[in-house]
Amino acid sequence: MNNKIIIFDTTLRDGEQSPGSSMNMEEKLQVAQQLKRLNVDIIEAGFPIASEGDFDAVKEIASNVKGITIAGLARTSRPDIERAYEALKPADSPRIHVFVATSDIHLKAKLKKTREEVISMTGEAVALAKRFVDDVEFSAEDATRSDPDYLVKVLQTAIDAGATTINIPDTVGYAIPEEFIRLIRHIKSHIKAPDSIVISVHCHNDLGLAVANSLAAVGEGARQVECTINGIGERAGNAAMEEIVMALKVRKDFFSFHTDIVSEQIYPSSRLLSQITGIAVQPNKAVVGANAFAHEAGIHQDGVLKEKLTYEIMTPQSIGLPSNMLVLGKHSGRHAFRDRLKALGYELTDIQVDKAFVVFKQIADKKKEVYDEDIEAIVADEVFKWAEKYRLESLNISSGTDMLPTATVRIKIDSNSVTESGQGDGPVDAVYKTIASITKTKSRLLRYQVNAITGGTDAQGEVMVRIEENGYTVSGTGSDTDIIVASAKAYINALNKLEHKKIKKIEGI
Numbered sequence: 001m002n003n004k005i006i007i008f009d010t011t012l013r014d015g016e017q018s019p020g021s022s023m024n025m026e027e028k029l030q031v032a033q034q035l036k037r038l039n040v041d042i043i044e045a046g047f048p049i050a051s052e053g054d055f056d057a058v059k060e061i062a063s064n065v066k067g068i069t070i071a072g073l074a075r076t077s078r079p080d081i082e083r084a085y086e087a088l089k090p091a092d093s094p095r096i097h098v099f100v101a102t103s104d105i106h107l108k109a110k111l112k113k114t115r116e117e118v119i120s121m122t123g124e125a126v127a128l129a130k131r132f133v134d135d136v137e138f139s140a141e142d143a144t145r146s147d148p149d150y151l152v153k154v155l156q157t158a159i160d161a162g163a164t165t166i167n168i169p170d171t172v173g174y175a176i177p178e179e180f181i182r183l184i185r186h187i188k189s190h191i192k193a194p195d196s197i198v199i200s201v202h203c204h205n206d207l208g209l210a211v212a213n214s215l216a217a218v219g220e221g222a223r224q225v226e227c228t229i230n231g232i233g234e235r236a237g238n239a240a241m242e243e244i245v246m247a248l249k250v251r252k253d254f255f256s257f258h259t260d261i262v263s264e265q266i267y268p269s270s271r272l273l274s275q276i277t278g279i280a281v282q283p284n285k286a287v288v289g290a291n292a293f294a295h296e297a298g299i300h301q302d303g304v305l306k307e308k309l310t311y312e313i314m315t316p317q318s319i320g321l322p323s324n325m326l327v328l329g330k331h332s333g334r335h336a337f338r339d340r341l342k343a344l345g346y347e348l349t350d351i352q353v354d355k356a357f358v359v360f361k362q363i364a365d366k367k368k369e370v371y372d373e374d375i376e377a378i379v380a381d382e383v384f385k386w387a388e389k390y391r392l393e394s395l396n397i398s399s400g401t402d403m404l405p406t407a408t409v410r411i412k413i414d415s416n417s418v419t420e421s422g423q424g425d426g427p428v429d430a431v432y433k434t435i436a437s438i439t440k441t442k443s444r445l446l447r448y449q450v451n452a453i454t455g456g457t458d459a460q461g462e463v464m465v466r467i468e469e470n471g472y473t474v475s476g477t478g479s480d481t482d483i484i485v486a487s488a489k490a491y492i493n494a495l496n497k498l499e500h501k502k503i504k505k506i507e508g509i
């Protein structure tokens with residue numbers, strides 16, 4: 001049996017659907033290009049009928065990310081499937097991913113359909129998708145809470161209509177590994193399908209079992225795993241790609257399967273995603289968390305110094321973790337800066353390098369040591385921020401133990417500069433109130449989080465904020481050696497994203 005595990009990445013579809021993870025088209029394209037460097041097999045780029053923005057993003061990715069399969073999601077309706085095909089047409093290798101729920105609770109409460117109706121919807125939808133593309137995936141939503149015999153009938157219908165991959169989602173993260181194994185075994189022993197049909201799994205993490213269930217299914221014959229970077233996704237998220245890939249790699253002795261993932265691109269992918277979405281990775285997260293390779297206890301440090309293998313089952317280099325040593329300083333030139341960008345996985349145009357280099361020089365002047373993480377923050381802040389309505393021009397703060405913090409902020413709005421002063425409970429509060437007054441935003445601040453990107457009191461601070469207005473939630477990030485400036489940049493970045501959403505709404509999207 002083939003021992004390659006196909007990695008189907010759904011960061012841009014199931015991941016992006018989760019609250020606070022929304023990305024604009026440029027950001028999605030950037031993530032898709034990184035997924036290509038990571039060498040995933042399939043990128044699920046979106047749900048084209050869901051919105052004009054989703055359609056455009058799928059089309060843009062299909063047009064620009066070549067040599068890889070691009071998938072688009074569709075319900076069993078004709079407009080969904082036609083829209084998915086329209087968006088996927090430019091792809092080198094398009095896949096239409098059709099889904100319908102199969103559990104009784106979904107049939108009764110959500111679809112209001114009988115079991116027989118869902119069977120005919122499945123057959124018709126897969127056959128229609130097949131008229132457009134050869135590669136059709138069918139998913140039985142809520143498979144793990146469906147009657148296994150009925151599930152087999154639906155899957156058989158999809159296979160007979162031409163589906164090439166059948167996906168078994170644990171939509172609500174309910175399954176237990178042993179039970180999931182039994183379900184896969186039941187399906188495998190009851191469906192009649194050629195060997196070329198791929199069994200796929202798609203697990204959610206509500207009970208923290210998404211990766212365990214995915215790996216259990218692989219052991220039982222699943223050959224495609226659906227997952228997301230950093231495990232982002234609905235509610236508690238999806239199976240984390242980095243955990244699946246590294247489990248298969250580190251425990252090759254146990255699984256004897258492999259993926260084609262370039263594991264050294266795992267860390268850059270994780271950082272890029274959290275910088276774009278503003279969703280930080282928890283420090284103790286497996287594989288990509290800040291503490292994943294930190295040995296704190298004296299006895300562990302002693303062991304690692306004597307022999308790394310005492311406490312280290314994989315090397316930081318194997319996931320592309322930057323060495324965190326001094327890479328550049330204020331005397332470094334543009335050439336060295338460009339080389340370092342390349343080593344970190346950024347393919348930038350000359351104009352983008354110039355833009356980032358100006359900021360690098362400013363930071364190098366303030367900070368003696370410029371680390372890889374600083375460079376990533378510069379790129380995220382200066383290069384990949386998109387069309388901006390608001391731009392921070394200057395910021396001054398007076399605060400102390402016996403005075404009311406006062407901020408004076410100058411913001412360029414389109415082409416006019418506006419300056420105002422305001423007070424608040426603390427310096428960040430004063431800045432945020434002043435920015436809110438200048439921009440006249442009605443948004444609510446939902447989350448404010450600050451992290452030091454590197455060690456030391458001269459470290460760059462990275463601020464992530466989440467704001468909400470009229471049901472739209474967006475995240476913003478900003479970094480600077482001054483955390484008040486980083487806070488202002490993050491807030492303004494989020495306001496720019498909100499502005500972008502409002503424009504799309506006015507355009508009727």
Ligand code: KIV
Binds near residue numbers: 014139170172
């Ligand atoms: O969780 C789920 O069931 C899904 C399907 C659409 C595959 O995301």
Ligand code: ZN
Binds near residue numbers: 014169171202204234
């Ligand atoms: Zn899902």
